[in-house]
Structures are given as C-alpha cells and as structure tokens.
Amino acid sequence: MAEWLIEDGIAERRALLVEGERVLAARVVWPGELTAGARCTGRLSAKLKGTRRGLAQLDNGTEALVDHLPPPVTEGQTLDLVITRAPLAERGRLKLAQARVAGADTALPPPSFPVGRSVRRFPAGLWEEVWHAASSASLEFSDGEILVSVTPAMTLIDIDGTGDPRSLALAAVPAIADALAWFDIGGNIGIDFPTLAAKTDRRAVDEALGAALAEWPHERTAMNGFGFVQLVARLEGPSLLHRFATARLGMAARMALRRAELAAEGTGRVLLLTVHPALKPKLKEAWLAELARRTGREVRVESDPGLAIEAAHAQLVEA
Structure with a gap:
C-alpha cells in the first residue's frame, strides 16, 4: 500500500510517495516559502481596471496577484488571503504568487505538501534516484x-x-x-x-x-x-525541475548536507564535507551549525575544483 514518507532535512523538507521499493511521487519545500493552501494577510495595493484582480502586499513583504476580488473591496484594504499558487522563479523574472480572498464560501486548495509518516531517513537509494533524475x-x-x-x-x-x-x-x-x-x-x-x-x-x-x-x-x-x-x-508551485533550472546550487547544497548526515553514521571525530568551490559559499553558517548539532561532530568544509557541483563528498576523519 502506497504511503507518503516525510524526511525533514537541513533547509529542505522532502516527501516521497512509496509503494514497496518503488517511488510513485516526490515533493520538496524549502523553509519560509509560500505554498499553496497557506493562509496569510495582505494589503490590496492596486485593483486592475476592468477585472476582478489586484495586487496585494503580503505581510512578508512580497506581492501576490489576487483573483476573484469581491466588488466592495477597495485599495488599501487588508484582506485575509489563501495562496493558490506559490511564486515561481524563471530565467530573468519571478512569477508572483497567486491568491484568493479567504471566506466562508471560498473553495480552498488542499495543502500542497502531503501529510505522511515522518521518517529519519528514506529507504536507501530512493531519494538519490529521484534527485539525480531531476538533476539530469x-x-x-x-x-x-x-x-x-x-x-x-x-x-x-x-x-x-x-x-x-x-x-x-x-x-x-x-x-x-x-x-x-x-x-x-x-x-x-x-x-x-x-x-x-x-x-x-x-x-x-x-x-x-x-x-x-x-x-x-x-x-x-x-x-x-x-x-x-x-x-x-494544476500548478501549485515550483517543480523539482524548476528548482534545478533556477537554483541548482541551492539544490546541490542541500544534497551535500544530506550526504554529510548519512556519512556521520560511521566513526570519526570530524565530519569533512568536500564540495565544488562554487558550492561552498552556498552552505550557510546556520545550516552547518545544524549539521554539527544533528551529527554531534565538528564540521569542516573544503573545496575541490575537480568535483562536479552535484558530486559533494562527505566522510568522517579523526582530525
């Protein structure tokens, strides 16, 4: 019987729909992202003439396109909103999030991230198979x-x-x-x-x-x-392909951290993470601190120009 498995990684939450040893579907969300189904408030900054659409300034400072505005709504009014599509980064531009006014008669979209069983780790190889397919x-x-x-x-x-x-x-x-x-x-x-x-x-x-x-x-x-x-x-947010197309370094950095967590299950005092030079600046201090906390190891990051961006390597060493 198929079930969603949820893995909370560093700077990334992953979900796999698994049946036996086969992956049926995958989802990813990054902390702080707007997602379809999220509730928020925003100030209507503009109504588009001749339509029931407008622009709203959300509490987090970003803008969203609002559809199906009720006729009485005026510019400057604060609205309760539900996100129907997350913002989408594309080459050279950002497609704004889309939203609707939340009300008793509003059909709300289901949450875009599935509800499932939390696991410490997915079954071996399943996430890697999906990730490498999306990368290529x-x-x-x-x-x-x-x-x-x-x-x-x-x-x-x-x-x-x-x-x-x-x-x-x-x-x-x-x-x-x-x-x-x-x-x-x-x-x-x-x-x-x-x-x-x-x-x-x-x-x-x-x-x-x-x-x-x-x-x-x-x-x-x-x-x-x-x-x-x-x-x-239905389009609810960025696909894995969108993420690789617009944030390949971000995807690779999160995969590097996951590999480091897996490598820490061996023996050794220092967790050595070796990455391509372009990847090293993407590894935020807070992420590395979380890696050290999760693994109980000192974390050291080195760069190697001979590595592909997607081929970070982690191992435990004594010093």
Whole structure:
C-alpha cells in the first residue's frame, strides 16, 4: 500500500510517495516559502481596471496577484488571503504568487505538501534516484529516454531512442507518467512523441497515455499528426525541475548536507564535507551549525575544483 514518507532535512523538507521499493511521487519545500493552501494577510495595493484582480502586499513583504476580488473591496484594504499558487522563479523574472480572498464560501486548495509518516531517513537509494533524475532532467526506459525541459510557457518532454516510432512512443509512456509525478510537474506540459502517420497508432498511444495517467488529475489533447500531445494540470508551485533550472546550487547544497548526515553514521571525530568551490559559499553558517548539532561532530568544509557541483563528498576523519 502506497504511503507518503516525510524526511525533514537541513533547509529542505522532502516527501516521497512509496509503494514497496518503488517511488510513485516526490515533493520538496524549502523553509519560509509560500505554498499553496497557506493562509496569510495582505494589503490590496492596486485593483486592475476592468477585472476582478489586484495586487496585494503580503505581510512578508512580497506581492501576490489576487483573483476573484469581491466588488466592495477597495485599495488599501487588508484582506485575509489563501495562496493558490506559490511564486515561481524563471530565467530573468519571478512569477508572483497567486491568491484568493479567504471566506466562508471560498473553495480552498488542499495543502500542497502531503501529510505522511515522518521518517529519519528514506529507504536507501530512493531519494538519490529521484534527485539525480531531476538533476539530469531525464528518465531512461527500454531502448530510449525522455528529456524534460522547463520553459516560461510550458514544460516540454522529448522522446529519444531506437526502434520503430510506434514501439518507441508506447515504451516511453510509463517513463512520462513517472516523470510527471517524480518531478512534481504541473501547468502546461507538451509531449513530443515520434511522428505517427497512422491514426490507429496515434490512438494506441493516446489510450496508453490515458491509462498511465488515470489517477493523475489533468486534461489532455489527442495526439496530432506531428506526434504532439498537450497536458494541463494544476500548478501549485515550483517543480523539482524548476528548482534545478533556477537554483541548482541551492539544490546541490542541500544534497551535500544530506550526504554529510548519512556519512556521520560511521566513526570519526570530524565530519569533512568536500564540495565544488562554487558550492561552498552556498552552505550557510546556520545550516552547518545544524549539521554539527544533528551529527554531534565538528564540521569542516573544503573545496575541490575537480568535483562536479552535484558530486559533494562527505566522510568522517579523526582530525
């Protein structure tokens, strides 16, 4: 039976939906972030003319777009709000959070972070498998792989591999379903399947995709003559791919701290964490202090330009 497991890491809270030894879905949240379902207050700084939308200055100093404003609301009024979509960092810009006025008749979104069973550590290898797949933005399947790209307009999934187009498209479907849930993807999603000339082949892929995504809430177009399918799903916040695209060093720093915690389960007085030079400034003093507190070890950080940013290494040493 599938269940959500929750791991509270340093500067990161992680969740995996696990069934047996298989990951079905993953979520991440960073401390201090606005998340879908969060309640807050804000002052309406502007009403957009001709619409029921406006801008609100939230208590934390950030702005949010507010939808479905009640007609009596005026600029300068303080509102009780519920976040419907977290802010999204993109290349060169930040998409503001979206919110609605909270009221007795307001349909509130469910919390974006799942409720589950807290564990000290996920089962070995599961988080690493998801993390490395998201870092490379790809998933392999028999005779091929899918490549996933984040753009301002949509998330695009491309299929690469060998074999005839129909077989390749059908073989890619399970990997596509895994990627959508593993990477926590929402919003507009485009899938570029191999071009299939026969309508029967396109129908077969449509049916396979529908079956694979039956439990995933979305809307979907049928495959067109060029092999393109568009999905639309609820977007609540940044996917793992968004985080790697806009904060790769932050993702790598948190993974380095997790590796250090795992390494501390051995013997030795000093916990030595070796990282790429670009990563060292991202390791905040408060994070390192928390690492020392959790492990009961003195923490030392060294840099090695020969390491990849994603390949931090930790070990216990005597001095």
